[in-house]
Amino acid sequence: MDRLQNIEAFVRVAQTQSFAEAARQLRVSRSVITTRIKQLEEYVGAPLFHRSTRMVRLSEVGQAYLLDCTELVGRANDIVDQMRDVSHSLSGTLRIHALPGLVLGNFGVLHSFRSAYPDIRLDLIVSDAVIDPIKAGVDCALQIFPPATTELIARHLFSVRRVFCATPQYLQGHGTPKVPRDLHNHKLGLYSGYPTRDQWTFHHDSEEVTLYLKASLLTNSVHLLREYALDHAGIVCLPTLVAEDAILKGDLRIVLAEHLLSSFWLSAVYAATSRNAFKLRLFIEHISSKFSRIPPWDAALIERGILPSRLVEA
Structure with missing residues (x-):
């Protein structure tokens, strides 16, 4: 019996609450996971899970030792990774979930990581969905939402600014908003995934104005919003990460810039006890080193006077 493999199987089943999902994440068959859990239960002399056709939940013994087992698996993987690094053969797979707005058009930072560590394979899942990295079986999620549980850690990378913008042709035909309330008179394209939902707060000098805006197009894709705006269909709210290139070219114009x-x-x-802690730390430090507090797409807009240098943090 490989005790470490069996303990890792126990941790994955506990985290995902599914034998099938644990098998998928560990790239083995479900029967292998079942066998490993059975062997571990026979060895400790107690059930680790209560099973039914609809759910899997931890037994009292399983709950008591899950944290220790999770830390053990994470530490074991970390030690192996460091041993590989010493021998110049750091390898394996990192599963990363990333927002399309970060990856599409900004792949260079990921490419430079691959160049620095060519034997580490990136398994990149690109989606606007909000996930739990543990249940999704990924090492890291690059997202704008705070951690959902205390089992997760968040490392800030850079700020994501948002601007309302439209094409010059649309503004010429429909007018340019002077104050936030003027947005009620326009067709709006809005992102559905922000934590603030339909509530939009504007900061001007020392004043705040909060509006509830109704969208003509509501979507979880900022790239679709960009296309909606470029088709002269309305005013959209985009992160500067996605809009910067079109703004600098003059294809889009920021409205209500102040x-x-x-x-x-x-x-x-x-996860606080990531099984790929060493490789993940290298990945996060590499990305952090590529960005300052003001990322390059914002710096370009600020330098040209298109975007105020002031930043309002949520």
């Missing part, structure tokens, strides 16, 4: 929206932090969210 009425600032709060920004969010793009963070690396991961």
Whole structure:
């Protein structure tokens, strides 16, 4: 019996609450997971789970030792990774969940990590969905939402600013908003995934104005919003990460530039006891080293006077 493999199987089943999902994440068959759990239960002389056709939940013994087992698996993987690093053969797979807005058009930072560590394979899942990294079986989620549980850690990477913008053609035909309330008179494209939902707070000098905006197009894709705006269909709210190139080219124009929206932090969210802790630390430190507090897409807009240098944090 490989005790460490069996303990890792126990940890994955506990985290995902599923034998099938644990098998998928560990790339083995479900029967292998079942056998490993059975062997471990026989060895400790107590059931680790209560099973039914609809759910899997920890037994009293399983609950008592889950944290210790999780830390043991994470530490074991960390030691192996460090041993590989010493021998110049750091390898394996990192599963990363990332927002499309970060990856599409900004792949260079990931490419430079691959160049620095060519034997580490990136398994990159690109989606606007909000996930729990543990249940999803990924090492890290690059997202704007704070951690959902105390089992997760968030490492801030850079701020994500948002601006309202439209094409010059749309503004010429429909007018340019002068104050936030003017947005009620326009067709709006809005992102559905912000933590603030339909509530939008604008900051101007020392005043705040909060509006509830109704969208003509509501979507979880900022790239679709960008296309909606470029088709002269309305005014959209985009992160500067996605809009900067079109703004600098003059294809999009920022409106209400002095009425600032709060920004969010793009963070690396991961389990406190990650099984790939050493490789993950290298990955996060590499990304952090590529960005300052003001990321390059914001710096370009600020330098040209298109975007105020002031930042309002959520």
